[in-house]
Structure formats: structure tokens, C-alpha cells
Amino acid sequence: MEFGATLNQRSKLIPYFTVLLAAMLTVSCVESRAQLSGLHITEVMPRNGAALFDEWGETPDWVEITNFSDSPINLRDHGLSNDPDQAFLYRFPHFTLEAGKRVIIFCSGRQSRRVTEIRNLDLVKPVVEGELLHLDAANPESFILHDNGHVQTWLDQSAATHHASQLNPVKAPVFLPIAPDQVPAVFFDGDDDFLELEEIRNARTILWVGSEHPFATDHSRVMFGHTFFIPMIRGANHFLLHPIHSAHLLRFGSLQNGRIIDAAIQPAPVSLSLLRFQTDQPRSINFIGSDRQIPDQNWHGWFSEVLLYDHILTESERQQLEKYLIQRWGLPNRYLHAPFKIPNQAGTLFLSDPAGNRLDVFLITEAPRDVSLARDEISGLFGFSEASSPGIKNRGPFHKGRLDEVEVSIDAGHYPKPITVSLIHSDQRVEIRYTLDGSIPDSNAPIYHAPVTLDETSVLKARAFLEGYLASGTCSHTYLINFKSTIPVISLSGAQDDWYSDERGIYVRGSQGGVNLPHIGANFWREWERSVDVEWIDPEGQRRFVQSVGAKIHGGWSRAAPQKSIALIARSRYGDNRFRGQFFEDRENTEFKQLLLRNTGNDWTSAMLRDVVSQSLMDGLDLNTQAYRPVQVLLNGDYLGLFHLRERANEHFIRDNSGIPSDNIDLVDNTFESLAGDHLNLYFFSRWLLDAETESDGFVEDLEGYIELDNFMDYVISQICLDNQDWPHNNVRLWKERAPEGKWRWLPYDLDATFDPLKVTVSNNTLGRLLGQDTKLTSRVLAAINNNSILKERFIKRFQHHLNTTFTAENILEHLNALADEVRQEMIRQTERWGGIQLGDHVTPVNLDEWASNVDHMRLFAFQRPTYVWQHLAETYALQPPLSLAINLPPEEKGHLLINGFKVNHPVGRRWMAKFFRELDLEITAVAEPGFQFRGWAELNDASESIVVQPSSTRSLTPVFEQIENALPLNLEPFAIASSDYKFDAWPSSMTPGKRPVSMAFLASSSKDPELTIESLSPWGGNYNSLKRSRIMGLGEGGVAFHNTGEPHAGGKGGYAAGAVLALNTQGAQRLFAQWTSGQLTGFDQTYAIRMQYRIGESGSFSSVLNQHGQPLEFVSDSSIVSRALIMGPVE
Known part of the structure; x- marks a missing residue:
């Protein structure tokens, strides 16, 4: 943080000196507008947030050029560039700039030399009757x-x-x-x-x-x-x-x-x-x-x-x-676009004539968002302009520079008792103004004279002002005074009127809201968006994140709750157009377009857990689930409640988790409304499904051409097991990539009506209800599956797999208990703030005990629901009650089982009691982990890895695995060689100890001089930068070196260097060729060799790779040579 602060302070000095230099140069050359002639750059916007839009509605940076001559100038072949050595990065097309006129060039990084046709507003309209x-x-x-x-x-x-x-x-x-x-x-x-x-x-x-x-x-x-x-x-x-x-x-x-x-x-x-x-x-x-x-x-x-x-x-x-x-209007509308962008930092723009002679040089400096660098056309001086004027004469005032931000004596975060904060600025001339109500300080805010004492949670904002300069940016700091939380705290701050005024407040009913629920017409039903500062304070009390974003109220009927869901949207007009940070501990993604502070929707008056528990259960399935993290939220220092930080289920969520550009995604709801992209392909699919012959030979292939079948099945099974009572007539979304190979996927969201929310019954036949709604696309797809014998069996087998694993009472309770325990302590604040609120027929829990009672009902559902789902599944498909099968699962390091193609993950060291329908045979495969081999089934006279079992004839199964002698416990993920070549050609010495290349492991031995027949090999665990003892050394682009001395690697982590092993998945590959460069770095008295060997499978002996002469492919050291390298191979 200190390093970053130093950089910021240094960079903030640049604007002042750069602008001052530009002004000095201009004064020496230009005394008045009358002396300006020809073409000049008159305005530059290096950080366009919302000042000007191009023809696509985007906001690239832009440059304005003005013709100060008395005659038109043809810009053809003139050049614009930000590189002094390349005058024609952008070459103008044939375009006449009239005397006194201006033209805008967007520096978008895309090349466009087409311009809008000349408008002729004097055209006379044709006479047409009527x-x-x-x-x-x-x-x-x-x-x-x-x-x-x-x-x-x-x-x-x-x-x-x-x-x-x-x-x-x-x-x-x-x-x-x-x-x-x-x-x-x-x-x-x-x-x-x-x-x-x-x-x-x-x-x-x-x-x-x-x-x-x-x-x-x-x-x-x-x-x-x-x-x-x-x-x-x-x-x-x-x-x-x-x-x-x-x-x-x-x-x-x-x-x-x-x-x-x-x-x-x-x-x-x-x-x-x-x-x-x-x-x-x-x-x-x-x-x-x-x-x-x-x-x-x-x-x-x-x-x-x-x-x-x-x-x-x-x-x-x-x-x-x-x-x-x-x-008349010069349509279609087009603008000039240069193939480079303007960095928001010190730089230069060059305007050149067709011969490459410079007509103008414009010095660029860092500028705030939507503040332009403009030429005062009277004085000729340059300055910052908050009122950019693309296409018209530049307007003042023109500022000399922008002031540094105000600094604080105490960082934002949690403090157990009142604190006193000093506001500091490097320029003693400035006037510091501050606020404590969340608003941005302006010229009417209180002037800072003495340190500010904070005895309650507050948001302190400050700005510096000085005549002739742009006011500084706003420093925003939230201080949590005696507000300790076991989960992160998100502090929102903005103008009070933006949230609570009748005229423009997004969090209140306002003057137009209806009296009855859900108060249609209220402010919180409007599509209003307000600017807000967001700060993230972790459970340790340290602030980790701050950003200005847009905020709007989110949801349907849940907007009527006094605690409302808030969507946070990163946009360039506020600052960064992405949230960047590790907001969710279980997700690798660290960039988001939108985040959602969710009030838990229709579960707000009950357990506040239904959606997150449901989605956590689906997380391991073929479904796109929204990440979750519980947070406490403050608004302008006031406690707003416990919220669920979520990803927002829209095209940005899909892009963030799939890598597909958001403008290449079709997202449609169950009414065929397009939420992103369009609905045409889904409409065609729906029409095809009406007439499809479900038992025809090509039906399965055709159906899989439209939809991801595993995704659909997992989606339906999950909704049925959890008894979502607000589905499938509502809360249905499908998405696909807009590409020929794109297939529709169902997207679960808003699962607040699961787990018997009204506490009526846990026995609802959700499967029957789904099949009874034949006007809904989801129902029609399942009906089509049921009409195809192959797909019906596939669906039932997938269903029983999830009932045996994902949706067992034990697994549901494990997820529920973990998520409930995480927020239990924080629910005390929530019930104190919002307890006893009546919303329709429901009342929020008044204390922790009432909340716990609501969670207990979810536990009751988890315990009883699976039995009813098994019953409904059997009744729907005319199956007899399922039979139990006891399977003694092996420890996970030995191996695992595939049952009907599904990997069985279950706690180790216990019998797994599973249920299967007797009408469906079980295809079971035993898969050994590296270092182990499968020996057979304890109850069967069969050593086959794959067997077919009839549930009615088998009561228990025990797969037997045994360890292979001298096996390497490496757990390597094989590299798919059929998809691309494998290449290893560099390894830095700074690499983390124990780190290894993709699909490769370096090997160590306890033997001082390892031989080909050496036993007890193990993965290398040492570092790669040792200069003493036996070692494996990273050589950067030189690869890696193996060096053995009389002593093992320091600390005994690595032993003696023994070689490396590479795991390849050769499925789909016809012929393989291998080549490597080997050599010696120094001379040796003793002879060493490196040999390439291979084996097929995860166990067994290695065989030597032979060269064209039938000899082992190996490099042998030569004691008479200091260093040398040879290319070994290629060999097939």
C-alpha cells in the first residue's frame, strides 16, 4: 500500500508541470486567437466517461481539430498520432473541414475512415397526402x-x-x-x-x-x-x-x-x-x-x-x-475513429500534413473522468475544462491543474472506541471541506479547521479546493466504531436525497407509491440509478476495497420489504467499469461487472437461507450458480442489515463465469422475453419441439443440438428435489452463446420458494406439477424426454444418482448447517434491526430463537423430503420401490467408483447405503488412483473393473484396491496431447518450492546416485534456487538442471535429484513424436546419463525410448568437456 501511495503522489505532480510547460510554450508562440491559423488540436478528452458518445453508444476518448483558416481544408492524408516516430497512425480520408469548423476523432482503437454525409437541413419536404x-x-x-x-x-x-x-x-x-x-x-x-x-x-x-x-x-x-x-x-x-x-x-x-x-x-x-x-x-x-x-x-x-x-x-x-x-439528416451517422487510444497519462498528440510536417503538437496529461484538456481560443493557453465542448467553441473556466486528494491520519476500518481524525493536504493554500452524511463535499460543505472526533460509525468524506484549480477527488473513509463483525462489512455512501427523499430517493415509497403491497408506483419501483461509494472492510477490520459505482433497487415483490435488495453496477462514468477483487472465497473469478446485495427475496421474513442453500447444493452439478457471501451493510453509517452478496443472474454473470462476451449471449425468460441478445433460436426450438417425433432415430441427436441435456436434467431434478413452489411458471431463464454450436442452458436463480416456505407440507409432487404444465417450455422438454425410451432411462438414472448423493438428507443438512452457522451470530443484529416487521401475512423473526426455529423447519424438510421424491419418481415412471445396496467405498486416495457413468463422492471409511430401481441395471466401474490397482470385488468372483449389476440380486459390493510397489504417488492431470503439442522450455529459479510444470513432476530419490532401477522415488519438494548440496535448479529459459553431490537437498525435502515424469492423455492421438534438448553445465569425473522412458497406463515398468538405431535415447556426460548440449530426437 505504501508503494502504491508513493506512486500516486508522484503521478499527481505530473499534471501541474505538464500543463505549465504547455502554457509556457503556447505563450511564446501564440498571443491571441487572431494569430491561430490553419489546423489545430483544440480539445482532448483522455478519460471519456459520459461526455460524448460514438455511433455505437460507446465512450472512447476523443480529439477535436479546428480549422482556424479563412478557407476550407481537405484533410485527406493528414496524419494524427500519439507516436513521434509514426506520424500517420491515423490517416484522414477525403474530408473537407470548412473554415471555422471542427471535427471530432474518436481514439477508440478501431480504424474508421467513413464519415457522415453532409447534412442539408434546408431540403424541402416532398408533398405527400394524408x-x-x-x-x-x-x-x-x-x-x-x-x-x-x-x-x-x-x-x-x-x-x-x-x-x-x-x-x-x-x-x-x-x-x-x-x-x-x-x-x-x-x-x-x-x-x-x-x-x-x-x-x-x-x-x-x-x-x-x-x-x-x-x-x-x-x-x-x-x-x-x-x-x-x-x-x-x-x-x-x-x-x-x-x-x-x-x-x-x-x-x-x-x-x-x-x-x-x-x-x-x-x-x-x-x-x-x-x-x-x-x-x-x-x-x-x-x-x-x-x-x-x-x-x-x-x-x-x-x-x-x-x-x-x-x-x-x-x-x-x-x-x-x-x-x-x-x-437532410446525413444518415447513416458515422464518425472518424483512430486505431490508437489515448492513455490517461503524460503523452503527446501530433497533427501532421500529408508530407509529414507537424502542424500542431498537443501535450497530454492525466485528467479526471469527463474533464477535457482544452485550448483557450482567446489566450491560446491550455487548461483543464470541466465543461467539455466537443464540436463548439471551448468554454471556460480553464483550470491550471487538479489538486491532490486529501489524506487522513487514520485509515478506514474498525475501531473499538471513538477516534479523532486529522485531514491533511500537501498544499497549505487549499481549503479542505468535509461531510459526515455520505454526500460529496462541495463549496457549501463545512470547512475543516480542527481534527474530527468520531464517537459512532461514520463515513468521512473530504475534498480540497483552491481557486484556479480543479477540486480534488473525494477521499471516502468509513470508520466502524465498536461495530465488530465476523463477516465482511460493506459501507455504502451517497447523497441522502438520492436514497430517502420523496422526490428522488430510491429507497422510499415517495409520493406516488400505492398504499397496498407491493406499493406499485413507489420510488423503489423506478429504474433509477444513483452514484454511490462502496467500501469493503474485512472481518479483521481492515479496508480492502473502495470504488464509486452505480446503485439501483433490485427485485420483484421483495422491493416492498423495508430492507431492499441493491444492485451495484460498475460503469466507466463512475470510475472503473469492473469490480476487481476476491469477493467470493470459493470462486477464482476476480472481475465482475455487477454485484448484488440481496435481501434474500421472499425468504426475508423467514430463514434468509433458502436460495443460498439451494444453490450451494447445485454448485457441483452441470449448472451455473451464483456465488455467495454474507455481508453486513451500512448506508451512510447507518446499519441497513444482513445481506447476501451475490452475482446478478444476467448476461454479465454469464460472461464473468464463461468467458463468452456479454454481447454474444442470448438470455431469455420463460415468456420468451429477451433479457440479452434475442429469442429467435429458442422460438425455433420451441416450434421444432411441437412437431418432433420423439421416438425417431435422430431425435436424441437433434435435441442435443438445441440444448445441453445434462444441464437441463440437473436443473429439473434440483427444482423437484427442493420443491420450488415459484416454478416453472416463474423464475425460469435460459441462455446460450450466440454461435452455431451454442446450446441452451437453464439458469437457476431466485430459489426462495424452496424448502416449504409456507410451512404447509414437504410432500408436494413437484414432478407431477411440472409435467402438468404442458404450456411451459421446461415441461414440454421433459415430456419429450419421457416419450423417448433412451432419454427417459437416462433421466431416471441421473435422478436416482442425485437422490443418492446430492439430495440425501445428510448432504442437504450438511450444507444447511454450515451456512446457518456462518451467519448465526450476525442474525442478532438483523433481528434487532428488522424483527417484528409484518410484510403481508408474514412477520420477520423478532430474535435469534425465532430465526433458529425457521431454520429448524428447513432441517425438517431436508430430513423428510427425499423419501417423498423417491416415491413420486417411482409413481411417475411406474417403477417398484427402490432397493438398497450397501457399497463399501474405498478411501479416496486408493480409488473411486463410477455408477452409470457418475463418479461417487462420499465420506471415506463407511458403508454407503444407496437406493436403485430394480428395473434398471447398474453399470459399475472401479477406477484406481495413481499408485494403486484394482484387484476385484470382494463379494463376486469377478476381477473385471467394469461390471453390470442387477439391484435385485446384489445387496452389497466392496471394491478391492491394493498399492503398487514402487508406484509414484504424483496425482498428475494428464495433458491432452491430441489437442495441442506439449512444450516445456523454461523454469525460473524463483519458482515456489514444490511447484511443478503442467502435467509434469520432478522426482527425488533417497539414493545418492539414482539408477534406472531405483526404487522409492517421490515428488521433488525442494526449492529451485539452491547452489549447494544435491539440487534441481531452475535455469529460466535454459530449462532445468539436475545436480547431485554427496549430500541430499537441504532440509531433506528433496533428497537426491532423480529426473522428471510427464503424464500424457493420448486419446485421439495417432502418432506421437518426442524431442528434448539435454546437456551438461560442467565437467564431471563421474559419468551421468539422462534417458527417456515411457509406459502405458498408471502402473507397471517403464521401457526405454529407442532411437533409429535401436539404442536407448539418452544423453551421456563427457568428463573431458566443460559444457555442451544436444538435441535428442525427434523420435516416434
Whole structure:
């Protein structure tokens, strides 16, 4: 931490000196704007968070170039670069920059030399009969404004005079040109902006020019609406039209910039575009940007021009109007993109003419997010600008630099008693202001004069201010005073109004919320997102993480609970666009796009464990489960409750755990709503399933072409065993990679209705309920499986395997007890904070005993449920009750069993009592671990590793394994040589002792001079950097060396160097070739050799690899030579 702090302090000095140098250079060359001529770089945004969007709605860094001459300049073959030795990293296309005009180049790392066609806003619109509405943002005389500058009336330019108005200035949109080209447009904020007009009853054609804001939420935000009717409704995942409710529009096709699109799977454009919709069913419209004034269904984006007609356009009319709109607005919208990015640190940009002569040099320095480096076009000086102005003249004020952050005398964390914190800044001139309410300090915050005493848990935030400089970033520190926790603490902090005010607070009902549950219309039902600082304090009391992110309320009916789930979203507009850290102890992944603080949903009034216990049981199955960690959460220093930190079950969760890019994932719910990607493939699968001949020869292969069968079976079995009562009619999601080989996988989530949540019965026939809902896709897939004899047997065998392993009472109780014990102590705080709260018909536990009673009911379910599931399975498939089979499982280091292809994992040293249906034979295979061999079955006169057993004829089985003499207990994972070549060519001396290469182990011997026949070999456990005694030495790119002396390796960990062994999986490989380089590093009086040997299998003797002369392939040392190396092989 100290090293990082030193780097930060040093780097923060760079901006001031760099800007000062730039200013000095500019003053010596430029005295006023009048002397600026030709092309100049006038503004650079090195850390674009939300200041400007490209045509894909992304926020790459950008550069502005201005033509200060009196004549147009053709930029063709001019160069832009951040490398002094390569002037033409980006070469401009043919593009004329008019005098006094500006052009933006996005430094996105992608190459684009295509630009938007020239807009001609003076074009005259073709005359087409039947025009109902014409709104034109390019006509400045079409607006009547409120005193606050917002649009009161947008005058209809058609003869119909359907003027669009908003009398409430707070809900009125604003005329706001689209940057950077300053395209005329009216902007709707997506919150409550809309316009109302006299009802249009017979709209059949809509032509619209505009764009949706890239930050618009996915909540059916409509362009046109009505007080009562639904003229058009959006689909999920930002799609333009709903596949069912807007079918009347889809039937006649939609166009974007003159191209045919499928509006059911086409997101709304985030860059200026023309859309055309048509229908033969007349639409009634009286709202612009609102659907029945439903909250969060307001348009969020820009309108530039709108045309409505009372008929379906003829082909001639369509072509005329589309040509007019495309030419007028210069569509499609495109920007220039340079193939390099601007690092947010000291650097230089170079603008060159076609001959390579430098026209301008712009010094870059580190800048805060959305703060540009801009040239003051009057003084010629450079500075930081918080009001970036892409495409227009730079606006001040221009700041000299940014102040360092304030430092604190005591680190954030846990303290057993009150503390006093001093605020420190390296510049004595600054004014430090601070807050204790979670808000970011501004110029109205209290001024720091003396150390701050904290006698209760608080969030201290501070910033430095100095005229002429950007205020410092906010330092945020949470101090837990006498708040000790056995689990991590997450501290959230932000403006109080963002959470608790009626006007904008996301955690309260507000003035519009309904009185009855779940308070529809309440603030917490809105899609509002607020900025928040997140700090992570571990159980030892140390802060390990801090980041600014977005926060929004999550969930369905659980939003009505006073303790609400909170989604945390990492976005570039707040800071880092990923959470980076080891948030979950049992997961390797350390990067996340979103995290969820879950209130446990419908289990909040009971045990607060159902979902996590259920998912923990599924964790070892072919299912994608959400990671979990219990945390205590504070909001602005106040205790908010015990939450479950989870991954959020969306496309980002899938990307984080599969590596598939989130924009290449289809995620669909049980209503075929697309939550990410689109639903087309699932729709095709559903249609195929209706007509599929389930007993045909190709059915199984065809079905497996659509879905991951093992995943589906594990999913269904889990839901049945746990009796999820909010399924399959709800809480169903499927996903797949959008690729030819992609297959649908079912995703478990929101399992709060498992474990008999209403305490009614543990005997529900969930399997029967599933098969009875034949309109649900999940039910229809299982029905198809049941109609195929091969798949039905496969399903039953998989089901009985999980009933014998995953969903035994013993295993369920083990998971439940472990998770309950982890939070038991912390539930005291939870019940003190939220005990006795009535939510509908349920009341939260008032103390630890009541909570424990709820957990006990889950234990009762765990104990009794398996018996009923066995019974339901037998009844459904007309099977006799299962028979018991006692299997004496071997210790795991000796071997394991495969039963019907499933590996049996079970506690060692006891008889395993399993159940099997007598109608289904058991295929059992004994698998020996390295160093052991299988000898047979104690009860059978059969030494075969694989046997077929009838449950009715066998009562017990005991596999017999015995240790192989001189076996190597290495437990190597064989390398699949058929998939790629194996290569070992480097080993650093700094490698951790005992560490070994992939699929390889170095060997040690207790014998001083190991021979080929040596016994008692063992894995090398020593280090790789010894210079004395016998040793195995890492030589970096030289490989590894074996050196034996008269003494064993220090400490006796390694003994004497004896060689190395490599494990290869040769399945699928036809011919193998081996080659290695061997040699000696120094001369020896004694002769040593290294020989290559092999064996097939995990036991038995090794045989020598022979060269083309039939001799063993080996390297023999030569005492007369100091050092040498030879390439051995290749040999087959």
C-alpha cells in the first residue's frame, strides 16, 4: 500500500508541470486567437466517461481539430498520432473541414475512415397526402419555450396542427442539439418528460428521426403513446417492438436508414437514425414519449423529426420521403475513429500534413473522468475544462491543474472506541471541506479547521479546493466504531436525497407509491440509478476495497420489504467499469461487472437461507450458480442489515463465469422475453419441439443440438428435489452463446420458494406439477424426454444418482448447517434491526430463537423430503420401490467408483447405503488412483473393473484396491496431447518450492546416485534456487538442471535429484513424436546419463525410448568437456 501511495503522489505532480510547460510554450508562440491559423488540436478528452458518445453508444476518448483558416481544408492524408516516430497512425480520408469548423476523432482503437454525409437541413419536404403530424427540430420557429428554457409547445408543421405541448415545465423536454455535430433535436430525459397533443386516431405510417440515449434503461421506453391505448410497445432488451403486442407493426416490416430490419430483435438506435413503421390497423396517439404515463416508460433520448401519415405509403411515397430524410439528416451517422487510444497519462498528440510536417503538437496529461484538456481560443493557453465542448467553441473556466486528494491520519476500518481524525493536504493554500452524511463535499460543505472526533460509525468524506484549480477527488473513509463483525462489512455512501427523499430517493415509497403491497408506483419501483461509494472492510477490520459505482433497487415483490435488495453496477462514468477483487472465497473469478446485495427475496421474513442453500447444493452439478457471501451493510453509517452478496443472474454473470462476451449471449425468460441478445433460436426450438417425433432415430441427436441435456436434467431434478413452489411458471431463464454450436442452458436463480416456505407440507409432487404444465417450455422438454425410451432411462438414472448423493438428507443438512452457522451470530443484529416487521401475512423473526426455529423447519424438510421424491419418481415412471445396496467405498486416495457413468463422492471409511430401481441395471466401474490397482470385488468372483449389476440380486459390493510397489504417488492431470503439442522450455529459479510444470513432476530419490532401477522415488519438494548440496535448479529459459553431490537437498525435502515424469492423455492421438534438448553445465569425473522412458497406463515398468538405431535415447556426460548440449530426437 505504501508503494502504491508513493506512486500516486508522484503521478499527481505530473499534471501541474505538464500543463505549465504547455502554457509556457503556447505563450511564446501564440498571443491571441487572431494569430491561430490553419489546423489545430483544440480539445482532448483522455478519460471519456459520459461526455460524448460514438455511433455505437460507446465512450472512447476523443480529439477535436479546428480549422482556424479563412478557407476550407481537405484533410485527406493528414496524419494524427500519439507516436513521434509514426506520424500517420491515423490517416484522414477525403474530408473537407470548412473554415471555422471542427471535427471530432474518436481514439477508440478501431480504424474508421467513413464519415457522415453532409447534412442539408434546408431540403424541402416532398408533398405527400394524408400527413397527420410533422415535428421538425431543425425549424427554430417551431418552439414555444417555458421560462426555464424547456419546450412548452412543439408546433406541428402539417396542416393538421396537432401541436405537442407540456404545460408543466418540470416534465417538459428541452431543445438540446446532439454533440458533436450539433444536430438539432429535442431531448427527453427518460424520467418524466413527455408531450401531449390532440388525439390522432388513424396513424398508419410513422417516420421518425432521432436516437435513444445510450444510458436508457430497458423498460419499454416508447416514442409514441396514448392515455389508454398502446399504439406501439417496445420489446425487452431495448428492442424496438414487442414480438407479440406489436405484431401489427412487425407484419408490414420496419426500416432503419432505408434498410429492412427485424424490429423485434433490433435495439433502438443510439446514434441518429431514421426508422419507419407501418400498420394496416389505425393507431391512436396523443403522447410523445410516454406510454399511458406509466413510470419508467418515458422516452429517453432525442427527437429530430417526426412524420405521421394516415395510410400505408406507396412505394413512390416511401422512396421520396426516405430519400428526403436520409439526405437532410446525413444518415447513416458515422464518425472518424483512430486505431490508437489515448492513455490517461503524460503523452503527446501530433497533427501532421500529408508530407509529414507537424502542424500542431498537443501535450497530454492525466485528467479526471469527463474533464477535457482544452485550448483557450482567446489566450491560446491550455487548461483543464470541466465543461467539455466537443464540436463548439471551448468554454471556460480553464483550470491550471487538479489538486491532490486529501489524506487522513487514520485509515478506514474498525475501531473499538471513538477516534479523532486529522485531514491533511500537501498544499497549505487549499481549503479542505468535509461531510459526515455520505454526500460529496462541495463549496457549501463545512470547512475543516480542527481534527474530527468520531464517537459512532461514520463515513468521512473530504475534498480540497483552491481557486484556479480543479477540486480534488473525494477521499471516502468509513470508520466502524465498536461495530465488530465476523463477516465482511460493506459501507455504502451517497447523497441522502438520492436514497430517502420523496422526490428522488430510491429507497422510499415517495409520493406516488400505492398504499397496498407491493406499493406499485413507489420510488423503489423506478429504474433509477444513483452514484454511490462502496467500501469493503474485512472481518479483521481492515479496508480492502473502495470504488464509486452505480446503485439501483433490485427485485420483484421483495422491493416492498423495508430492507431492499441493491444492485451495484460498475460503469466507466463512475470510475472503473469492473469490480476487481476476491469477493467470493470459493470462486477464482476476480472481475465482475455487477454485484448484488440481496435481501434474500421472499425468504426475508423467514430463514434468509433458502436460495443460498439451494444453490450451494447445485454448485457441483452441470449448472451455473451464483456465488455467495454474507455481508453486513451500512448506508451512510447507518446499519441497513444482513445481506447476501451475490452475482446478478444476467448476461454479465454469464460472461464473468464463461468467458463468452456479454454481447454474444442470448438470455431469455420463460415468456420468451429477451433479457440479452434475442429469442429467435429458442422460438425455433420451441416450434421444432411441437412437431418432433420423439421416438425417431435422430431425435436424441437433434435435441442435443438445441440444448445441453445434462444441464437441463440437473436443473429439473434440483427444482423437484427442493420443491420450488415459484416454478416453472416463474423464475425460469435460459441462455446460450450466440454461435452455431451454442446450446441452451437453464439458469437457476431466485430459489426462495424452496424448502416449504409456507410451512404447509414437504410432500408436494413437484414432478407431477411440472409435467402438468404442458404450456411451459421446461415441461414440454421433459415430456419429450419421457416419450423417448433412451432419454427417459437416462433421466431416471441421473435422478436416482442425485437422490443418492446430492439430495440425501445428510448432504442437504450438511450444507444447511454450515451456512446457518456462518451467519448465526450476525442474525442478532438483523433481528434487532428488522424483527417484528409484518410484510403481508408474514412477520420477520423478532430474535435469534425465532430465526433458529425457521431454520429448524428447513432441517425438517431436508430430513423428510427425499423419501417423498423417491416415491413420486417411482409413481411417475411406474417403477417398484427402490432397493438398497450397501457399497463399501474405498478411501479416496486408493480409488473411486463410477455408477452409470457418475463418479461417487462420499465420506471415506463407511458403508454407503444407496437406493436403485430394480428395473434398471447398474453399470459399475472401479477406477484406481495413481499408485494403486484394482484387484476385484470382494463379494463376486469377478476381477473385471467394469461390471453390470442387477439391484435385485446384489445387496452389497466392496471394491478391492491394493498399492503398487514402487508406484509414484504424483496425482498428475494428464495433458491432452491430441489437442495441442506439449512444450516445456523454461523454469525460473524463483519458482515456489514444490511447484511443478503442467502435467509434469520432478522426482527425488533417497539414493545418492539414482539408477534406472531405483526404487522409492517421490515428488521433488525442494526449492529451485539452491547452489549447494544435491539440487534441481531452475535455469529460466535454459530449462532445468539436475545436480547431485554427496549430500541430499537441504532440509531433506528433496533428497537426491532423480529426473522428471510427464503424464500424457493420448486419446485421439495417432502418432506421437518426442524431442528434448539435454546437456551438461560442467565437467564431471563421474559419468551421468539422462534417458527417456515411457509406459502405458498408471502402473507397471517403464521401457526405454529407442532411437533409429535401436539404442536407448539418452544423453551421456563427457568428463573431458566443460559444457555442451544436444538435441535428442525427434523420435516416434
